[in-house]
Amino acid sequence: xxxxxxxxxxxxxxxxxxxxxxxxxxxxxxxxxMLDIDATGVERAADALRGCVxxxxxxxxxxxxxxxxxxxxxxxxxxxxxxxxxAGVAVFKPILETSxxxxxxxxxxxxxxxxxxxxxFAPAMLRxxxxxxxxxxxxxxxxxxxxVAYGTxxxxxxxxxxxxxxxxxxxxxxxxxxxxxxxxxxxAKEVHTASIRADYHEAIPLNRYGEEREIAEAVFFLCxxxxxxxNGQTLAVDGGFDAAGIGLKDLRRRP
Numbered sequence: 433x434x435x436x437x438x439x440x441x442x443x444x445x446x447x448x449x450x451x452x453x454x455x456x457x458x459x460x461x462x463x464x465x466m467l468d469i470d471a472t473g474v475e476r477a478a479d480a481l482r483g484c485v486x487x488x489x490x491x492x493x494x495x496x497x498x499x500x501x502x503x504x505x506x507x508x509x510x511x512x513x514x515x516x517x518x519a520g521v522a523v524f525k526p527i528l529e530t531s532x533x534x535x536x537x538x539x540x541x542x543x544x545x546x547x548x549x550x551x552x553f554a555p556a557m558l559r560x561x562x563x564x565x566x567x568x569x570x571x572x573x574x575x576x577x578x579x580v581a582y583g584t585x586x587x588x589x590x591x592x593x594x595x596x597x598x599x600x601x602x603x604x605x606x607x608x609x610x611x612x613x614x615x616x617x618x619x620a621k622e623v624h625t626a627s628i629r630a631d632y633h634e635a636i637p638l639n640r641y642g643e644e645r646e647i648a649e650a651v652f653f654l655c656x657x658x659x660x661x662x663n664g665q666t667l668a669v670d671g672g673f674d675a676a677g678i679g680l681k682d683l684r685r686r687p
Contacts, residue, residue: 435636437484439509440655441465441553443492443545444519446473448617448649449567452644453516458483465505465512467492468519472629472638484509489614492545493537494517499550506556513560515657517546520585524578534579543592550596554605561604563655567647568594568611570670586611590666597664606663608654613670616641637672 445466471489573585
């Protein structure tokens, strides 16, 4: 692989936002390393994409896995210029029913993962600069029921983004985050009932869920030269969900 080809790494790339992001980079001519704990799923996803892709089975919470993946990426594709820390897990349970093991696994993947991946992949970016985007969530901005581990992990990830931006920015590596609101992923379609969807539509000024592609576009922007002076920021891509605060349905329905 010629050094001139730009290389992006996307974690959690087997489906959803990660897969949409990998596709967006490929459309822009990047070679893309697709990391996912689901070995079969990421192979299948890579086979469906047209372009230079490298699927790698990897648990981002395991530093040995990430180091092995980084070595393979550099050997097969070249120097990484963009890292998207998208891999994440969630446990939707009441706070008093969430076990310590569940709490620890969510934080391991959602917080330790971006820390580990950035620590491992950033040194190669020092040879010419690069960009990191952490996928946070609007759940890290506003508390929501059944998300004690998930929301806490994403809030911490947004602060980690600032810490990384502060120190790595001086080395030529920009670090930002994207905080999606409700997105019409396969998981959302499966678990969100009609009443849940209606509630979200009421609460979101744009009156709809986001699309995976819309999140991918925001991620790509933050990794691109168009965002060359953007560092340490969290971009909410949520249809105005956070800005709306507490919704007053009757007032919103008026002309």
